[in-house]
Amino acid sequence: MMKFRLYRYHPESGEQPFMQDVELDLDPAGKMLLDALLAVKAQDETLSLRRSCREGVCGSDAVNVNGKNRLACITPLSELKQPIEVRPLPGLPVIRDLIVDLEPFYKQYRSIKPWLINDDPEPEVERLQSPADRALLDGAYECILCACCTTSCPSFWWNPETFVGPAGLLQAWRFIADSRDEATAARLDNLEDPYRLYRCRGIMNCVDACPKGLNPTAAIGRIKSLLVKRRV
Amino acid sequence: MERYAPHAKDLAGRDVVARAIALEIAEGRGCGPRGDYVELKLDHLGEKTIAEKLPGIRELAIRFAGVDPVKAPIPVAPTAHYMMGGIPTNLHGQVVAPARFGPEEPVPGLYAVGECACVSVHGANRLGGNSLLDLVVFGRAAGRHMQEYLLDNPYPRPLPEHAAEASQARLARWDRPGSERVAAITGDLRRMMQTHAGVFRTDAVLRAGLDKLNQLEDRLAHAGLQDTSRVFNTARIEALELENLIGVARATLVSALNRTESRGAHTREDFPARDDEHWLKHTLYSREGDQVDAKPVRLKPLTVESIRPKERVY
Numbered sequence: 001m002m003k004f005r006l007y008r009y010h011p012e013s014g015e016q017p018f019m020q021d022v023e024l025d026l027d028p029a030g031k032m033l034l035d036a037l038l039a040v041k042a043q044d045e046t047l048s049l050r051r052s053c054r055e056g057v058c059g060s061d062a063v064n065v066n067g068k069n070r071l072a073c074i075t076p077l078s079e080l081k082q083p084i085e086v087r088p089l090p091g092l093p094v095i096r097d098l099i100v101d102l103e104p105f106y107k108q109y110r111s112i113k114p115w116l117i118n119d120d121p122e123p124e125v126e127r128l129q130s131p132a133d134r135a136l137l138d139g140a141y142e143c144i145l146c147a148c149c150t151t152s153c154p155s156f157w158w159n160p161e162t163f164v165g166p167a168g169l170l171q172a173w174r175f176i177a178d179s180r181d182e183a184t185a186a187r188l189d190n191l192e193d194p195y196r197l198y199r200c201r202g203i204m205n206c207v208d209a210c211p212k213g214l215n216p217t218a219a220i221g222r223i224k225s226l227l228v229k230r231r232v
Numbered sequence: 233m234e235r236y237a238p239h240a241k242d243l244a245g246r247d248v249v250a251r252a253i254a255l256e257i258a259e260g261r262g263c264g265p266r267g268d269y270v271e272l273k274l275d276h277l278g279e280k281t282i283a284e285k286l287p288g289i290r291e292l293a294i295r296f297a298g299v300d301p302v303k304a305p306i307p308v309a310p311t312a313h314y315m316m317g318g319i320p321t322n323l324h325g326q327v328v329a330p331a332r333f334g335p336e337e338p339v340p341g342l343y344a345v346g347e348c349a350c351v352s353v354h355g356a357n358r359l360g361g362n363s364l365l366d367l368v369v370f371g372r373a374a375g376r377h378m379q380e381y382l383l384d385n386p387y388p389r390p391l392p393e394h395a396a397e398a399s400q401a402r403l404a405r406w407d408r409p410g411s412e413r414v415a416a417i418t419g420d421l422r423r424m425m426q427t428h429a430g431v432f433r434t435d436a437v438l439r440a441g442l443d444k445l446n447q448l449e450d451r452l453a454h455a456g457l458q459d460t461s462r463v464f465n466t467a468r469i470e471a472l473e474l475e476n477l478i479g480v481a482r483a484t485l486v487s488a489l490n491r492t493e494s495r496g497a498h499t500r501e502d503f504p505a506r507d508d509e510h511w512l513k514h515t516l517y518s519r520e521g522d523q524v525d526a527k528p529v530r531l532k533p534l535t536v537e538s539i540r541p542k543e544r545v546y
Contacts (some may be wrong), residue, residue: 011463044416044465046459073297159423186401 002026002036003083009094017094021083027112028077028103035072036062037072037086037098041181048097056211059146063098069148069209089151091160104160105147105167112164112172130201133179140219141172142212149206149216155199156215164197166206166216169197176226183225192227237546242272244546247357247497250310254431257309264307271305278302312433314358316497317483318350320516320527327376335527341385343378343481345371350515354529356496406471410456414471417451421477424448429484434502435477438489445481452478483517490524491515506543 001023009017030101034054041047049072056074064073064087066080078083088222092100110204118127128129150156164172172191189195199219206216237244244252253270256262261273274282278499279302282290288348293299293306320328322336325345331337382454409539428441452474459467493507494500514527531538 010461012461042413043413043466045457045462046466048466050466057288096461099464172287 002028004036004075004085005041005053005085005086006040006056006096006097008047008097009030009088010046011096019085020050026077032087033063033065033070033071033077033084034072035073036077036084039230046097050099055116055142059144062146062148062211063087064089066071066151069152071148071211071219074211089147089198090145090158091151100151102147103148105145105165108150108160108164108168109145109171112168112175112187113183114171114175116175116178117180117186119182127180129179136177136179137174140170140177143170143214144212146211148209148211150211152205154205155201155202159195159199163199164191164196165198165222169200169210169223170214170216170219175222176223188223188227188230191223194221197223197227240546245357245359245544247499248544248546250431251499252499253308253310265354268402269307272301272308274301274306275305283353292362301320304429309401312425312430316350316354316356316358316478317345317487317517318343318348320514321345321351321370321374323351323353323370323373324377327436330525334543339522341381341389342534343374345374350514352529355497358497402472404476406457407460407489410454412451412455414455414457414467414474414525417448417455418474419475420506421445421474421481423447425484429481429488432499432501433488434500435489442485442489444480445485449478450462479519482519482522486522487515487517487524508541512541 002025006020006022007017022185024036024039026039029151029176032054034051037047037049038051041049048064049061051073052229054073056071059071061072062069064070065072066085069089072086086098088094088098088100090101092104092175095101120184123160136162145167147167149170150167153163153166155163156165172187176184178185181187200217201221204205204217207214209218233241233244233249233252236255237248240248242249256270257268260267261270262268274286283301289306290301293301295318297307299306312471320336321344322328322338324338327342327344328336328338347363349366350368351366351370353365414495424441424444428444430435455474457465457471459465459468467504488500490499491498491511492500492503493511494504495511497504513528514529516525516527518524518525529541531541
């Protein structure tokens, strides 16, 4: 029997959130946490969670597992200490059970204008890029916006309205670093602010949490050095 | 793959590779204790190429199969992965339907793009890059067409009086209690389609699949939700999705049964040859009475030289 403790919250019940103990007859070999959560849901449909691709690509099943933010679908059950405690991502309003309201996260993501800005006339063919310039995007483009990093960041917990957070800043860097993007100066202006960028204190929870092995702290450091460079 | 596609080998079309794997497994040459997969060897590409060109594949293989393709082969087997049919559209992304003035009349203001749509440029196959064309090219074309359409039609058209009733009835149906569980039916539907609408099909196998689908539909009528919450009710979403999946499964089985030839990913063991004389046409399925019609294939290109359709040889 595998033991789980699941965070349950049902806003219509009028009751406080509580931890529910669940036992499952499940062989953990080769299975992921998502398999277990779906097995629980097959018994009790009222357990609510987001999920889609079940292979670590869509980023919708990020949850807090034994204190760490992870994607349920690529977290092997055999690696987890029991009882496995599963909670919603911290620092965001809980809608129900394991589902949080991601709007504060998306709002910060939108604020960095996550698209290519280039007002040159449209070329006949694609906007080309050298392999070396393309390589600059490695480690930045792979982000799947699962929010594991941003919701593990104490600076974001403290200032979700004003601090862009690691995911948004990593994406800001992704467009600053893109040789095809022409809005670097405006992008840097948009971040030169005691809160939007400089609330990052280099705690590096984001690096520890990222299920794709990315390093938002390093990207934030690169943005900071560009800001210093343009001053001197 | 030398046996199946001597020139293109592993780079042959996905349908060809899927059939080759299915045959190897069926003839007892599969790998593993149950002989139910074959091995995809990539190590000859070298770590650098694999890391640069196939980082996603490598990550998936390590995570789910516990195999690093740099060192060892990846276990693989054919599975369903993409819906090749869809809501018929023209090249502007406008949904088309047979109506008064012809077989492909646009439905005003209704668009479909991506995997739900069928622009009918890919024929009966799913090859690498199909979904990119569907999204990038036709997504853009649809966006442009919508802009133009909105210039001429800036105001919403008045809705018919009872427009919301069908949708409300679909929702209300799930307030009714029932003994069958949605998750159980969904699992059985998945297994049924894998068995009856998989890589190789015959009249008998498809008909047996339709019988089982009818049984699943009977069970669906007796299904009910344990969760009646109005807040983020994913059980209800899954119930509605199951209804949609049953519809898609029916369209797939009926269309496959109707098409008595083999083409692309549709392989009929009882009709192994491609038959351009009778079947160079798209299947158009309507739910009402399981009706199957044909939609013409456009062979006249707009801007480039025409390529005559012919048998594929790899």
